[in-house]
Amino acid sequence: MSSPFGSATLVLHGPSGKVKHDIVGERTTVGRTRDNELVLQDPAVSSHHCEFVAEKAGLVLRDLGSSNGTYVNGRRVQSGPVYDGDAVKIGQYQGRISVQRPDGKPLKAPGAGMAAVAVAGAALLVVVGGLAGWWFGVRQPARQEEALFLEYEAKAKELLEIEPCSAVKDAVDKLRTIDRRLDRVTVGKRGKLTQTETDANAAILTTLRTKEPLLDEAGTRAQSMLDRQKASVDALRKYKQKFRSEELRRTAGALETVFGERAEAGTSFLERWNRYREQVSEYNRLVARLNTGSDKDAADLLDGYRFREEPARVLAECKSSYDKTLRDATLKLADVDL
Numbered sequence: 001m002s003s004p005f006g007s008a009t010l011v012l013h014g015p016s017g018k019v020k021h022d023i024v025g026e027r028t029t030v031g032r033t034r035d036n037e038l039v040l041q042d043p044a045v046s047s048h049h050c051e052f053v054a055e056k057a058g059l060v061l062r063d064l065g066s067s068n069g070t071y072v073n074g075r076r077v078q079s080g081p082v083y084d085g086d087a088v089k090i091g092q093y094q095g096r097i098s099v100q101r102p103d104g105k106p107l108k109a110p111g112a113g114m115a116a117v118a119v120a121g122a123a124l125l126v127v128v129g130g131l132a133g134w135w136f137g138v139r140q141p142a143r144q145e146e147a148l149f150l151e152y153e154a155k156a157k158e159l160l161e162i163e164p165c166s167a168v169k170d171a172v173d174k175l176r177t178i179d180r181r182l183d184r185v186t187v188g189k190r191g192k193l194t195q196t197e198t199d200a201n202a203a204i205l206t207t208l209r210t211k212e213p214l215l216d217e218a219g220t221r222a223q224s225m226l227d228r229q230k231a232s233v234d235a236l237r238k239y240k241q242k243f244r245s246e247e248l249r250r251t252a253g254a255l256e257t258v259f260g261e262r263a264e265a266g267t268s269f270l271e272r273w274n275r276y277r278e279q280v281s282e283y284n285r286l287v288a289r290l291n292t293g294s295d296k297d298a299a300d301l302l303d304g305y306r307f308r309e310e311p312a313r314v315l316a317e318c319k320s321s322y323d324k325t326l327r328d329a330t331l332k333l334a335d336v337d338l
Contacts, residue, residue: 005059006102008052008082014093015042015157015330023059028052030090031064043327044068044334045091057081058107059099061088068334083109092334149248152239153333156255159232160326164225164266165318168273171218172311175211182207185287191299198291205287212284215277222273226266233259251336258329265321269314276309283307 008023021028021038030038031048040049046066053060062079063070070077071089082088084099084106099107185204186197193201236259240252283305289298 003054003056003058004101004107005054006100006104006107008059008097008099010038010052010088010095010097012040012088012090012093012095014040014091016040019093019095023052026054029064040091040093042091042093043330045093049090052082058083068331081109083107092330145243145245145248148239148242149336152236152252153336155232155236155239156329156333159229159236159259160329162225162229162232163319163322164222164229165269165315165322167221167225168218168311168315171214172315174214175311178207178211185290185302187290187299187303191290191293191295191297193290201287201291205284205291208280208284208287211280212277215273215280219270219273219277222266222270226263226270229259229266230263233263248336251332254332255329258325258332262322262325265318265325269318269321272309272314273311276307276311276314279307279309 010019010021010023012019019038019040025037028038029036029048029051030040030045031050032040032042032045033047036048044067046064046068048064049066050061050063050070053062058081060079061070061072061077061082063077068091071087071094072080072082073087074089082097082099084097086097086099088095088097101107183200183204185201186193188194188197233256236252237256240249240256243249243252283302286298286302286305289295290302
């Protein structure tokens with residue numbers, strides 16, 4: 001007995017945008033690693049998440065023991081047939097599959113055409129009335145809830161892309177280059193310098209002062225992103241009040257906690273960045289004082305001066321916090337069963 005399955009096309013939308021994949025072979029694996037036929041870059045997708053297999057009954061979708069499950073038409077499945085028009089969800093990716101028979105016609109679920117059988121007179125009115133009541137009383141609100149959450153999810157993903165610490169990456173790279181060019185400032189005994197030492201310090205000071213506008217500009221960009229982040233969180237809170245489903249309310253509440261952690265990480269990062277900016281200004285003022293003549297106080301303060309913050313470390317720690325909360329939020333979104 002030959003299989004009624006001929007070919008299929010899977011269209012999904014997820015973190016990396018739209019994905020379209022043609023399924024024509026006997027077995028198509030889906031997962032996060034490169035040895036899959038269809039690779040989905042998403043932490044909610046397992047290394048080997050699921051597979052499409054051509055069997056006598058048609059096209060079958062099997063879960064491969066994934067952490068977050070595989071869904072068909074909103075229901076988690078271990079193994080089951082898929083038909084033309086079915087909704088598929090894998091991790092954060094969701095969309096529909098079109099399945100064709102060998103003759104090119106859509107492969108529909110058995111009995112899918114029975115709903116089209118006509119009934120006469122009053123019986124038809126009862127059926128139509130019943131369907132209308134179901135649609136407006138049950139299905140229509142459910143679809144509105146689903147649409148509302150998809151809108152919420154899209155805005156949440158936009159929020160997850162806002163990382164204030166990423167605004168300073170270029171500045172950190174330039175600061176490293178500046179530091180590699182710098183020599184050590186000569187302090188001199190009791191702050192007394194020769195003309196050669198004064199000239200050398202003046203050249204160093206000129207280079208040191210290039211740090212300040214870099215730090216200012218990067219800090220301004222980071223502050224702007226942090227303000228956007230906070231505004232987005234405030235906007236998302238309003239959605240929580242609109243959800244009727246307790247599950248969606250719980251998910252929104254859990255996400256609010258994660259977003260709060262991101263805001264705290266961003267605020268802490270900006271405070272440390274500005275603290276480093278103040279230390280650079282202080283250091284530059286001391287070098288300028290030292291170069292004006294015999295300034296023992298400046299010399300004493302400069303002798304063994306240590307910066308309490310370091311831009312690359314501040315950036316790395318902020319990025320680590322944001323990466324963790326990104327993973328947490330992504331998994332919470334993937335767990336929602338609409």
